[in-house]
Amino acid sequence: MAKKKLNLQNISKKGEHWDDTFRLMSWWDADKVANAKVMVVGAGALGNEVLKNLALMNVGNIFIVDFDTIEYANLCRSVLFREKDIKRDKFKSLIAAERIKEMNPNINVQAVNGDIMIDVGLGVFDRMDVIIGCLDNRIARLFINRYAYKTGKVWIDGAILNMSGQLNVYKNEVSCYECALTDTDWANIRTKLGCADVAQRNSSAGRVPTTPISSSIIAAMQVQEALKIIHNYEDKSMMGEQFTYDGMNNWIVNFASPPLKDECESHYALQKDEIIRMKNLTHEDTVEDAIKKIKKQLKAEQISISLNYKIITEVTSMSTDKSHKVLIPEPHFSEVAQAEYQEEIGEVLGITKYVDYISEDFEDGKVSLKACGVPPLQILTVETEKDIFFVECTKDEPYLTF
Numbered sequence: 345m346a347k348k349k350l351n352l353q354n355i356s357k358k359g360e361h362w363d364d365t366f367r368l369m370s371w372w373d374a375d376k377v378a379n380a381k382v383m384v385v386g387a388g389a390l391g392n393e394v395l396k397n398l399a400l401m402n403v404g405n406i407f408i409v410d411f412d413t414i415e416y417a418n419l420c421r422s423v424l425f426r427e428k429d430i431k432r433d434k435f436k437s438l439i440a441a442e443r444i445k446e447m448n449p450n451i452n453v454q455a456v457n458g459d460i461m462i463d464v465g466l467g468v469f470d471r472m473d474v475i476i477g478c479l480d481n482r483i484a485r486l487f488i489n490r491y492a493y494k495t496g497k498v499w500i501d502g503a504i505l506n507m508s509g510q511l512n513v514y515k516n517e518v519s520c521y522e523c524a525l526t527d528t529d530w531a532n533i534r535t536k537l538g539c540a541d542v543a544q545r546n547s548s549a550g551r552v553p554t555t556p557i558s559s560s561i562i563a564a565m566q567v568q569e570a571l572k573i574i575h576n577y578e579d580k581s582m583m584g585e586q587f588t589y590d591g592m593n594n595w596i597v598n599f600a601s602p603p604l605k606d607e608c609e610s611h612y613a614l615q616k617d618e619i620i621r622m623k624n625l626t627h628e629d630t631v632e633d634a635i636k637k638i639k640k641q642l643k644a645e646q647i648s649i650s651l652n653y654k655i656i657t658e659v660t661s662m663s664t665d666k667s668h669k670v671l672i673p674e675p676h677f678s679e680v681a682q683a684e685y686q687e688e689i690g691e692v693l694g695i696t697k698y699v700d701y702i703s704e705d706f707e708d709g710k711v712s713l714k715a716c717g718v719p720p721l722q723i724l725t726v727e728t729e730k731d732i733f734f735v736e737c738t739k740d741e742p743y744l745t746f
């Protein structure tokens with residue numbers, strides 16, 4: 345691998361490197377770490393500790409995703425948040441980014457205030473070296489698992505409860521989050537999947553009772569595993585094992601990961617040469633223009649862009665039967681529709697029409713893919729009369745700031 349030019353910012357006035365101490369370790373590769381791209385999903389208790397460690401270890405490019413704001417209850421477990429952040433009504437992702445950049449100005453940090461299930465394009469996953477999950481719910485984990493599998497990325501999942509914790513390193517064909525789900529887990533996921541509201545869908549049954557000790561233990565191990573992946577020491581990692589820690593009874597056990605199932609829906613990996621990177625396609629294109637460009641690229645007569653969510657095109661009041669034509673990606677339904685179309689408090693609006701694909705007969709060709717819920721750098725699944733293709737909105741590349 346070509347060595348990257350030495351980052352001058354990385355040297356103090358006295359000529360010291362940020363990571364001089366780490367360079368004393370024989371396995372440390374300063375360039376690999378400084379060039380690494382890591383996505384951290386969730387900036388809560390675990391996320392705070394993971395981000396702190398990544399910044400201290402000089403991991404050069406960090407992409408943070410979270411949609412929550414900071415509350416008082418978060419402060420006792422979040423090294424990066426302060427009481428004043430609550431008053432500022434700021435988002436966890438943005439404040440966490442600001443604070444780790446303050447700790448280590450040499451690193452690049454990009455924060456997205458959004459939902460991992462709809463706001464991050466598959467192309468962003470594809471450009472990462474490793475993904476770290478710091479979540480408290482199964483449904484978001486399931487989505488990360490599917491996206492990571494599709495793009496062939498290792499993802500490191502952490503979980504904490506009380507004085508205990510768990511860690512899993514998932515890699516295609518070795519271990520898989522979805523394969524390990526039980527029937528009870530699925531029942532729980534299905535209930536929440538039916539819920540249109542983002543916050544509701546992602547919420548746990550209640551506040552998770554845990555401590556900053558558990559999160560710092562598990563998060564530290566997550567970052568240690570990430571560093572092994574960045575250094576290509578996969579054989580030293582915990583892949584294929586379920587690391588379990590019980591702080592009250594002082595035991596640590598590595599169980600073997602459950603075997604992979606043949607019928608698992610996560611098991612679809614895109615081949616690198618399967619992704620058609622369209623440099624002239626962006627999620628800001630209108631539906632009309634995007635269809636025109638993709639048809640030309642694929643030399644197809646007809647195309648249909650599949651979506652993994654619904655676009656609601658009509659809502660109707662349950663009390664007055666009055667219908668409204670709308671265009672709302674279902675994941676944004678409650679925030680947008682309820683507020684805009686409710687004529688009286690407590691009025692219930694039902695979804696009466698929707699589509700789950702975009703084609704030439706789409707309601708309004710003048711709206712953008714973005715308005716239809718397509719995030720930047722998305723890899724679209726496109727069906728033509730010939731085959732299924734995977735088309736990336738590569739013109740969105742500048743969206744990723746590193």
Ligand SMILES: [Zn+2]
Nearest residue numbers: 520522523608
């Ligand atoms: Zn699986």
